[in-house]
Amino acid sequence: MEQHKGIFLESGTNELEIVEFCVGQNKFGINVLKVKEIIQPVKVTNIPHAHPNVEGIIDIRGEIVPVVNLGTALGLDLFEDPRSEKFIVTEFNQLKVVFHVHAVTQIHRISWDEIEKPAAMYQGLExxxxxxxxxxxxxxxxxxxxxxxxxxxxxxxIHVDQVKKIGPRNRSTKKLVVVEDSPLLRKLLQETLNRAGFSQIEFFENGKEVFSYLQTIVNSGKAIEDEVQLVITDIEMPQMDGHHLTKKIKEDQTLSILPVIIFSSLITSDLRHKGEKAGANGQISKPEIVKLISKIDEVIL
Known part of the structure; x- marks a missing residue:
């Protein structure tokens, strides 16, 4: 999988590959970029007073990694055949976590514009x-x-109180555009950036919405640098991902002046070159909000 993933990273399209797996009778997917390897289940060491979703810990080549039971986390029944169970070893948010699933089926390559926003009816999974x-x-x-x-x-x-580490801040008149599909993270980012002195913030759920918004500004005859001073984007989003958005902004003659910072759980040493190739002015890993604010200061103040 490591070799396959490296090839995919060079494509530079609005696509992703997902590992399809089963929990109970439901099928789920995880971005291949989060997956380090898929292994057979091994003996798990229990941890006293651990969270109910945590089975325990395992040793992977000298590194102690927690094991999360996705069946328990999602409230879904066990799979019928324990022989098909797998451990998916992942890395994101600068953490390594193993997810215990009931089966791994195959890898699919799909476009982000095929992914729909979930409706509030998926058996309590919304x-x-x-x-x-x-x-x-x-x-x-x-x-x-x-x-x-x-x-x-x-x-x-992300914790709002982390901004206190920076010290007193002046209010900024800079206009920020933030692209984040998670409602919880949008709320946390708004609170955190407000605390850091940024009050003019426009939020969007995916890259497609943002690019349309930026084009509307340009088509109205306004200079983009007068209306927006910075774009902050996640990577994983339905319709258009953050790498593709960054690339489209940087390749557009009227928009390329806009600085773009990628703020994502997928900023790792293995994947950083993908954002660089897209033209990002900075890449910060979630949840390092203090580093994000410092990068904002560096880029636009």
Missing amino acids: NQVTGVVKIHDEMVFLLDFEKIVVEINPESG
Whole structure:
């Protein structure tokens, strides 16, 4: 999988590859870029007083990694055949986490514009699902793995109080455009950026909406640099991902002056070159909000 992933990263399209897996009778997907490897289940060491969704810990080549039972986390029944169970070893938000699933089926390559925003009716899963895509006449749900981990370990998320580390801040008149599909993270980013002195912030749910918004400004005859001073974007979003958005902005003659900062759980040493190739002015890993604010200061102040 490592070799396959490296090839995909060079494509530079509005596409992603997902590993399809099963929990209970439902099919789910995880971005290949989050997956380090898929292994057979091994013996798990229990942790006293651990979160109910955490089975315990395992040793992967000398590194201690927690194991999260997705069946428990999602409230879904066990799979009928334990022999098909797998451990998906992941890395995001600068954390390594193993997810215990009931089966891994295949890898699909799809376009972000095929992914729909989840409706509030998916068997109680709507709080855990970031998107849904139809593959071979079946619905595959894309899970919010960051949210699942934050519910287990709140310290791994964004905290407004972290801004206090920066010290006193003056109010800024700069206009920021922030692209983030998670309602929870949009709320946290607004509170945090407001605390950092930024009050003029426009939020969007995906890159397609933002690019249309920026084009509308240009088509009205206004200079883009007078209306927007910075774009901050996530990577994983339905319709248009952050890398593709960044590339489109930087390749557009009227928009290329806009600085773009990518703020994502997928900023790792293995994947950083993808944002560089797209033309990003900065890349900060979630949940490092203090580093994000420092990068904003560096880019536009």
